[in-house]
Amino acid sequence: MAEQPELENGATSPDVQSSTPGAKLRAAREAQGLSMQDVATRTRIAQRQLEAIERDDYSALPGIPYAVGFARAYARAVDLDEVAIAADVRHAVHNSELGTNRYEAFEPADPARVPSRVLAWTAAAIVILLVAGFTIWRTQMLTPPTGQEIAAEQAKPVTAAKPAAGARPAAPVVQTVVFTANDDVWLRIYDEAGERLKDGLMKKGESFTLPANARNPMILTGRPQALSVTVGGKSIVPLGAPDRTISDVPVSAAALLARAAPASAGAAPPSAPSAAQLPPVRPVTGSVAPAIPAAPAPAPAAPPAAN
Template structure:
């Protein structure tokens, strides 16, 4: 194979873009860019960009195709073929400029968080959850929705005056004669029962739930400063110095404002005896 046989093939391979075909046709016709600019009325800068297939230098796709077809007419090339080739090259260039899609592999260790980072995030989440739990315990009363509902029910269906015996001065004097005024006040749960202690403004400052059989001795300071609140009065036995005060309110009714002072509780006990002497006598009589 001679050099003459190889040279044309190499020359054909060198022409890979439409701009190269236009440039070679211009040079073969002995024309300069200025001559083509005069024939087509296209600036030399745009003609040079077409020859380099640098279509980004041109105003837009429509102008690129139109300029290329005009250039082809000026150098006696088939303008329809040149126009189609330019459009194809524009599409290829646009596709090549797109970012390559890189498939994400979940099992790629380089993309997964390290074990240290994972454990750090877990510890932070646990600390936040613990802090929230402590905040709830210290600042929010459990059963708050239930208490609010009970309070609303109490406003609508609280026992009328006189349903729960009011302490009387005579009863207090009678009870105080047998039991000391500083006798311990003890609350005993007959079944699970919720109790709360309200301050002078009616706000529940402390609360607790007593299980069946559990007792709670009211501190003397509580007896002086707070009143008793409960939602199941029949489940709570109140004693002063060992004496049963009796019912502190109608069954299954939220009662509040029950004084915890021994004298007031003794007066309530006397009132209960006066209202229901038969029940009091039954409690007092020994069981056979």
């Protein structure tokens, strides 16, 4: 492979620079006469993060999923092939400082123990196949039986009494799922067919209501703690540990309520019955001892006889 031409002081020629993902995005933006603020408005991504994408400075971004996601959104905004841009970014980010830091903890200290290149690529291919197979299996087995039972229970109409003849049946209760950003956070919400219901950066204070007809919706984000989730106005526990990327996490009303079910499993023991609730105490009855008759009075003494 021929070496790339270099300019004075080690600089790379303009043809080489324009082949980077950031340079392609910048060229497309300038060709359309768009400013960086215009792209930020279209993508709802912070301008400083878009500037980092244009500079190919992936170490300035929170992580690899953010770099790829921001680049795809940028490409859509300027009418470029987002799949090709995402592939270029993945290739570039794994060769950057961000990709090096991600795997440096797994590098052996002894170079003699480094596996061969063929073995390393074979192991990587096996891992990719296993992950793909697990993802397909998990998608098919996503909804647990408990979630289905909860959904069926929620779909029953709530009525206080049997309706009178001719009355309209009560409509099923709709559990609305709402996501609210406590801080700026990038997320993607998609259904089982891969359709994206929400994709991009949510600003602090912004809310998103999940469509009622979403089929097995799931979420991908790197900052679960920056989201508050409610189902029918009821708060749900965080979706994951702080600053840990989560993916394929179900966010339907049934799945979220199933997560919150164990918290309400305990119930207070019944209180002791009050004195008014106790049965009346019956008096103890028994045989009465017979009365002892009084001793008879002594007879009066006889008068003395006359002489």
